[in-house]
Amino acid sequence: MKTKFVSLVVAGMCAAAPAMADLVIPNLSYRTGAYAPGGIPYADGFNDYFALLNARDGGIGGEKISVPECETAYNTEKGVECYEATKGLGSLVYNPLSTGITYQLIPKALADKIPLYTPGYGRTSAANGKVFEWVFNYPANYWDGASVAIKYLLDQNGGDLAGKKIALIYHNSAYGKEPIRTLQDLAAKHGFTLSELPVDAPGQEQKSQWLQIRRDKPDYVLMWGWGVMNQVAVQEAANIKFPMENFIGVWWSGSENDVVPAGAGADGYKSLAMHGTGMDYPVYADLKQYVYDAGNASGNGDQIGSVLYSRGVYAAMVIAEAARKAQELAGTSAINAVQMRDGLEALEITEERMAELGLPNFGQPFAASCVDHGGPGAAMLQQWDATAQKWNLITGFIAPDQEVLDPLIIADSEAFAAEAGITQRCN
Amino acid sequence: MLYREAGDFKTTYSEDSQTFPIRFDRLGFYVTLLVAFGLVPLFINDYWANAVFVPFLIYAIAAIGLNILVGYAGQVSLGTGGFMAVGAYAVYKLMTSFPDVPVLIHVLLAGGITALVGVLFGLPSLRIKGFYLAVATLAAQFFLVWLFNKVPWFYNYSASGQITVPQSKMLGFYVTGAQTSASAKYLFCLVILTLLAVIARNLTRGTVGRKWMAIRDMDIAAEIIGVNPLNAKLTAFAVSSFFIGVAGALFFAVYLGAAEVTEAFGIQKSFLILFMVIIGGLGSIFGSFAGAAFLVLLPVFLKNVLVGQLGWPTDLAAHLELMIVGALIVGFLIAEPHGMAQLWRLAKEKLRLWPFPH
Numbered sequence: 001m002k003t004k005f006v007s008l009v010v011a012g013m014c015a016a017a018p019a020m021a022d023l024v025i026p027n028l029s030y031r032t033g034a035y036a037p038g039g040i041p042y043a044d045g046f047n048d049y050f051a052l053l054n055a056r057d058g059g060i061g062g063e064k065i066s067v068p069e070c071e072t073a074y075n076t077e078k079g080v081e082c083y084e085a086t087k088g089l090g091s092l093v094y095n096p097l098s099t100g101i102t103y104q105l106i107p108k109a110l111a112d113k114i115p116l117y118t119p120g121y122g123r124t125s126a127a128n129g130k131v132f133e134w135v136f137n138y139p140a141n142y143w144d145g146a147s148v149a150i151k152y153l154l155d156q157n158g159g160d161l162a163g164k165k166i167a168l169i170y171h172n173s174a175y176g177k178e179p180i181r182t183l184q185d186l187a188a189k190h191g192f193t194l195s196e197l198p199v200d201a202p203g204q205e206q207k208s209q210w211l212q213i214r215r216d217k218p219d220y221v222l223m224w225g226w227g228v229m230n231q232v233a234v235q236e237a238a239n240i241k242f243p244m245e246n247f248i249g250v251w252w253s254g255s256e257n258d259v260v261p262a263g264a265g266a267d268g269y270k271s272l273a274m275h276g277t278g279m280d281y282p283v284y285a286d287l288k289q290y291v292y293d294a295g296n297a298s299g300n301g302d303q304i305g306s307v308l309y310s311r312g313v314y315a316a317m318v319i320a321e322a323a324r325k326a327q328e329l330a331g332t333s334a335i336n337a338v339q340m341r342d343g344l345e346a347l348e349i350t351e352e353r354m355a356e357l358g359l360p361n362f363g364q365p366f367a368a369s370c371v372d373h374g375g376p377g378a379a380m381l382q383q384w385d386a387t388a389q390k391w392n393l394i395t396g397f398i399a400p401d402q403e404v405l406d407p408l409i410i411a412d413s414e415a416f417a418a419e420a421g422i423t424q425r426c427n
Numbered sequence: 428m429l430y431r432e433a434g435d436f437k438t439t440y441s442e443d444s445q446t447f448p449i450r451f452d453r454l455g456f457y458v459t460l461l462v463a464f465g466l467v468p469l470f471i472n473d474y475w476a477n478a479v480f481v482p483f484l485i486y487a488i489a490a491i492g493l494n495i496l497v498g499y500a501g502q503v504s505l506g507t508g509g510f511m512a513v514g515a516y517a518v519y520k521l522m523t524s525f526p527d528v529p530v531l532i533h534v535l536l537a538g539g540i541t542a543l544v545g546v547l548f549g550l551p552s553l554r555i556k557g558f559y560l561a562v563a564t565l566a567a568q569f570f571l572v573w574l575f576n577k578v579p580w581f582y583n584y585s586a587s588g589q590i591t592v593p594q595s596k597m598l599g600f601y602v603t604g605a606q607t608s609a610s611a612k613y614l615f616c617l618v619i620l621t622l623l624a625v626i627a628r629n630l631t632r633g634t635v636g637r638k639w640m641a642i643r644d645m646d647i648a649a650e651i652i653g654v655n656p657l658n659a660k661l662t663a664f665a666v667s668s669f670f671i672g673v674a675g676a677l678f679f680a681v682y683l684g685a686a687e688v689t690e691a692f693g694i695q696k697s698f699l700i701l702f703m704v705i706i707g708g709l710g711s712i713f714g715s716f717a718g719a720a721f722l723v724l725l726p727v728f729l730k731n732v733l734v735g736q737l738g739w740p741t742d743l744a745a746h747l748e749l750m751i752v753g754a755l756i757v758g759f760l761i762a763e764p765h766g767m768a769q770l771w772r773l774a775k776e777k778l779r780l781w782p783f784p785h
Contacts, residue, residue, distance in 0.1 A: 011752065029740060029741065031740075031742030031745070032742055034743040036742075040742075050509065055730075071730075071734075071742065071745045075690070076683060076685075076686070076687070076690060076691060077482070077683070077691075080477055080478075080682075080683065081477065081478040081767075084473050084474040084477045085474055088472075088473075088474065100589075100687055100690055101586070103587070103589045103591065103685045104683060104684060104685045106685075107591070107604060107605035107684055107685070108684070112605075113604035123587070155497070170690060172576060173586035173687055173689060173690060174588055175587075177586065177587050178586060178587050179586045180586075181586050196575075200689065201690065201693075217515075218534060299742075300742075400434050408449035412586055415585075416591075417432050419591065419593055419596065420591075420593070420604075
C-alpha cells in the first residue's frame with residue numbers, strides 16, 4: 001500500500017512541472033485561512049497586471065510572463081514548499097506577502113541567488129543593501145510607517161507629543177513586533193509614553209486589549225494588524241466608542257475589508273497608504289479592455305480597484321519595471337535571476353514613468369542603489385468615509401524621520417551580517 | 428507465502444528475541460535502510476528534501492516520542508508543540524552561545540533540556556490522568572509558547588522575535604543554514620532518526636517499556652506487582668520529551684531555518700502529531716512512521732495532483748485538500764480504529780497464507 005502511494009506521489013510530482021515560460025515570476029499567495037481577506041485582492045492585482053502586460057504588450061521586452069501561483073495559507077512550512085516547488089522553474093523574483101515567510105527565504109534566496117522583493121513588509125533592515133544583497137523592500141518599510149504615523153501625530157499636536165499616551169495594538173508575530181523598537185526610540189525622543197498590546201494570531205479575540213485601552217484612555221492608538229484582526233479591532237474600537245480619528249493603522253490595516261464590517265462605526269478610521277487607490281487611473285481602461293472583458297480576471301474579479309488589489313498592481317508594476325531595466329542592462333530579453341537582481345538594484349521609478357504606465361501619482365518616485373534597497377519610505381494618510389464607502393487621502397507623502405531610523409537599520413543589519421557571516425558590499 | 432516462518436529455525440535466545448524474527452521482514456528492513464542511506468541521497472534534490480523527506484523524518488521522530496508517552500505509557504499529552512519549541516529554542520541558544528561545538532551535540536543537548544522540562548510538566552501525571560492530564564499538558568503548551576514569545580532573552584533580543592539558525596558544519600559539510608545541500612539535510616535527519624528509532628524500539632520491548640505498558644493497561648495492578656508509578660510515568664515523560672525536543676531542534680535548525688514560536692509551534696502542531704500517532708497506530712513504532720508519512724505526504728501529493736496535474740485554482744485545491752484529508756482520517760479510523768500499524772499487521776497475516784488461504 002505504501003509503495004503504491006509513493007509511486008503515485010512520484011507520478012503526481014513529475015507531472016507537476018508546468019511548461020517553461022520565458023519570464024517566471026511566481027505568486028506565493030494565500031486565498032485560504034485567516035489572512036485570505038488580505039491575500040486574495042493582493043494576488044488578484046498581481047496576476048491581473050501581468051496578464052495585462054501579456055495581452056497588451058506581449059509580455060516584457062517581447063518575452064511572455066508566466067505567473068505560477070502557489071497557495072501558502074500564510075504558513076511558513078507551506079511557504080518553504082512553494083518556494084522549493086517553484087524555484088526550479090527559473091523564477092526571477094519572489095514576493096511572498098508574509099513577513100514570516102520572508103524571514104525564512106532571506107538566507108535561501110542568498111544561497112540560491114534569487115532576489116526577494118518585499119514592498120512594505122518583511123525584514124525592515126533589508127533596506128541596507130550593503131548587507132542584504134538579494135532583498136529589496138522599497139518604497140517603504142515598517143519602521144518608515146511607524147515614523148510617518150508619529151510625524152503625522154506631531155503635526156496634529158503642533159509638533160509636541162510630550163506627555164501623550166500612545167498605544168500600539170499589534171499582531172503578536174514577527175510582523176507585529178517589527179515597529180516596537182522604532183516606536184520606543186521615538187517615544188524617548190518625543191516624550192510620549194508607549195504601551196504595547198499584543199493580539200495573538202489570528203486575532204479574533206481582542207476583548208481584553210480593548211478593555212485595557214478603555215481603562216488607560218490613550219490619546220492615540222496605532223495598529224499593526226493583518227487579516228481578521230483588523231476588522232475585529234475596528235469593530236471593538238467602535239464598540240468602546242474610541243474616537244476613530246485617533247485610531248491609525250499601518251498600510252496593512254487599511255483596506256475595505258477591514259472597515260466595511262463595522263459599518264458606520266468605522267467612519268473616520270485612518271490608515272497609512274504607500275500608494276493611491278481606486279479606479280481613477282488610466283491603466284484601468286486597458287485592464288478592462290485586455291483582461292476583465294476578455295474574461296481573464298484573476299480570482300472572482302470582485303476585488304478590482306480595492307486598496308490591496310492596488311497594492312498587488314503596485315508590486316507587479318515595480319517588478320515589471322525592474323525586469324525591463326534588467327533586460328536593458330543585460331542586453332538580452334531572456335534574463336535570469338541574477339540579472340533580475342541587477343535590474344532591481346538599478347531601478348528608478350519617476351513620475352513621468354508612472355504616468356506613461358497609466359498610473360500617474362500612484363506611488364512615490366524613487367531610485368534604488370547598491371546601498372539603498374529601501375527607498376524614501378514616505379507614506380500618506382487615508383481616512384475611511386463610511387457613508388461614501390470610500391478611502392480618502394488626507395495628506396500628501398510624509399517623509400519618515402531618517403535620523404532615528406538609520407542607526408536602527410544599521411544596527412539590525414550588522415547584527416544579521418555578523419550572524420550570517422556576510423561581508424559588506426558597496427564600499 | 429511471503430511471511431513464512433517454516434524452515435526459519437532459531438537456535439539461540441538472542442535470535443529468538445530479535446526485533447524482526449521473520450527472515451523476510453528482516454531482509455525488508457535491511458533493504459529499506461540500504462535504499463534510505465545508499466540510494467536516496469544520490470537522487471534527492473531541494474524540492475524532495477524540503478517538501479517531503481526532511482519533514483517526514485522530523486515528524487517521525489516527534490511521532491515516536493509522542494507514541495512512547497501516549498501509546499506505550501498511556502499518558503495523554505497535548506503539549507507536543509510546546510516541547511518542540513523548547514527543543515528549538517534550546518538549540519538556538521546553544522548554537523549562538525557555543526558556535527564551535529558540533530551541531531549534533533547541540534541537538535542532543537536540546538533534547539536533554541526538553542526532557543527536563545517534560546519531567547517538570549509530567550509531575551501532575553502522578554495525581555491526574557485522562558482528560559485532566561490532557562488539560563494540564565495543554566497548559567504547558569500555552570505557557571511555553573507564551574514564554575518564548577514574551578522573554579526577549581530566548582530570541583537574543585531580535586527586533587521581530589524571529590529566531591534564525593546560524594550556519595554550522597559537520598565533517599566538512601554544512602548541516603544548518605542556507606548553504607546546506609539537500610542530501611546533507613536528509614542524511615543528518617536520517618541518522619538521528621535511525622538511532623532514535625532503534626533506541627525506542629529496544630526501550631519499548633525491554634523492562635522500561637513493559638513497565639510503561641503495565642501502567643497504561645491498569646495502573647493499580649501495575650503498582651501491586653511492583654512497578655513504581657512515579658518512576659515509570661516520569662521516565663515516559665522524559666524519554667518522550669527527549670525525542671520531541673530533538674524533533675523540535677531539527678525542525679527549526681535543519682528544516683525551517685527560521686521560526687516564530689506562535690506560528691511554528693502552536694497548538695495545531697500538537698494536534699498534528701497526535702493525529703499522526705492515532706492514525707499510525709498507538710503503541711507501535713512502525714505506526715509512528717506510517718502516521719507521519721500519511722500526514723506529511725498526503726497534502727503535498729494532493730496539491731501536486733490538483734494544482735499541478737489538473738490545473739485547478741489554488742484556493743479550490745487548498746480547500747479540497749483539507750476536506751479530503753479530513754474525510755480520509757475519519758473514514759480510515761472507522762475502517763481501522765487501531766491505525767495503519769494494525770492494517771500492516773493484518774496484511775502480514777494474510778501474506779503468510781497467500782496464495783493458499785484456508
